[in-house]
Amino acid sequence: MDKAEQTFSRFLDDNQEMAYPDFDKMWERIEPSLPSEKSALKAVDLSLPRKKRYCKFAILTASAAILVATPVFAAFTYNWESLFPHRSGIQAVLQQGLGQVIDQSVTREGIKLTVNKAIVDDNRTVILYSLSAQKGSVKDMYFTEVTMKDSQGKVIEGNRFQRWDEATQSMNGYFETEWTPKQSEDDVQFTAQKLHSFTTVERELDFNPISGQTGSFAIHQDGIDNLTLQSFEQGEKTLLKSAILFNDPEAKALAYPNIAVYKDGVLLKSDGHDVFGTPGEHGEYTGQQAFKTEELKASGISYKLSYTKESRRVDETWTYQLHLDKKQMLSGTIKRELNIRVEDSGITMVLKEMIITPTQIRVKASHEKYVQFPYRNYELEIDGVRLKGWSSYNEKDPTESIYRFERPIGMEIKADKPIAFIASYQVQEHKDAKDPxxxxxxxxxxxxxxxxxxxxxxxxxxxxxxxxxxxxxxxxxxxxxxxxxxxxxxxxxxxxxxxxxxxxxxxxxxxxxxxxxxxxxxxxxxxxxxxxxxxxxxxxxxxxxxxx
Structure with missing residues (x-):
């Protein structure tokens, strides 16, 4: 299988700090949307090696009862831009004061969820929301199901992210989707439910990776049944491979387990890609973490299973009927038919269309079914300025790939500006190795x-x-x-x-x-x-x- 299809990485932004057992930081790093520097990593069935596959990120979806949403006025100035460190296009729109003001609130059990704003253009839709409490705090509370449905009741898939804002004492978040109204306006239903708070739990492990022996641990707590832990020395690095069986599906969805390695009580950083969530042969939740071999061979090393446990739950549903309008954003939209043929290493694709909106530039390409163009990095050069982007397949059409580029803050793009598509770092697939x-x-x-x-x-x-x-x-x-x-x-x-x-x-x-x-x-x-x-x-x- 393609390397990029072999796994679903829980920690997508390797440049951010990660320090267990701080669950808030962990939550920030499981954002399912990708920064422009990364390619999408996807969960696949590892038992199917020779078929090209397209699997979606785990999108949190659920049905919910329709409740009445009451418009209110915003009481604070929210720091929305901090939610989008890798989405300069959304930052640019927010700085210009653009976007549709919603300001609808629903309160359940003293917890108020306000849908504050919507950013809708021809490339994507982003819903901004904030969560606050009449008494106490919602600092450690997270919705595990946020969904949107179109006017026909069809679920609109998307990603969501939340972050605590100390200034407003609110949990601010967004729901982002590639869906956008076919016309300039449309009605949608926005729902958030299953509000939880979590604590981090650690379990001591008697494990010696240098022995090369597999560690088997009966956990039998908090929905976790058993843990199997293996080590593989690979020169300067040692790989820790974990597989966890759960007896509670809900715990499996919320635990985010990993192996915490300590040196004299100080948490060690992993040295490489941390990969979690690839399904095991028997439904295990698997993880892969790499550490420096010399560190693991030193004295004072200890191992713990670290995972999150629900500490509070609010079983309520917050639902809103929203009328989305993208007319405000259409003035900054440029659509251009391309039909440019591109060939490399025997693979051909056609750049079909470019859509420039106030938040993003998207280039659509067509190719043979399940074919991937043989490059790792993609950029757009606009009037001499290079924008880093990322690629993904169209989940509904395996003959289409989409290249996305965030629109920089302050960049004016006119229809006659020179634009070039740049692919770099060639990766080729070869099937000529016939000798056993x-x-x-x-x-x-x-x-x-x-x-x-x-x-x-x-x-x-x-x-x-x-x-x-x-x-x-x-x-x-x-x-x-x-x-x-x-x-x-x-x-x-x-x-x-x-x-x-x-x-x-x-x-x-x-x-x-x-x-x-x-x-x-x-x-x-x-x-x-x-x-x-x-x-x-x-x-x-x-x-x-x-x-x-």
């Missing part, structure tokens, strides 16, 4: 062999642990991007290696580990579905609007 990899004398002792994969030297390390065969592949050549997945046999006798690691293009790590469960034979012959090569220096520039 033969493993002999399989035992608990780690052994290595070196083979050629597409002309690159690849070292295979294999060993048996807990009756399972583990196979790690890596290359000293940084141009080798890694092996996607291995398998044995063919047809009905085909045996798939289960990926242990979730890998990412461009992270400097081409190591991958597959596991074959309950493998008792002393020999094995592996095959590769495909492998990747990476050329960070490779780029492609396409003139969308040529300079005069």
């Amino acid at each position: 990899i033969r493993l002999t004398n399989i035992s608990e002792k780690k052994q290595t062999i070196t083979t050629q994969v597409g002309g690159y030297p690849v070292v295979w390390t294999y060993y048996r642990q807990d009756n399972n065969l583990f196979v790690q592949s890596e290359s000293a050549d940084p141009s080798f991007g890694g092996v996607n997945q291995t398998y044995m046999g063919k047809g009905k006798h085909e045996l798939l290696g289960k990926p242990v690691t979730a890998n990412f293009n461009g992270d400097g790590n081409n190591q991958a580990i597959d596991m074959y469960a309950n493998y008792e034979k002393n020999e094995a012959e592996l095959n590769i579905f495909w492998y990747y090569t990476e050329k960070p220096e490779q780029s492609l520039k396409v003139e969308i609007i040529p300079a005069n």
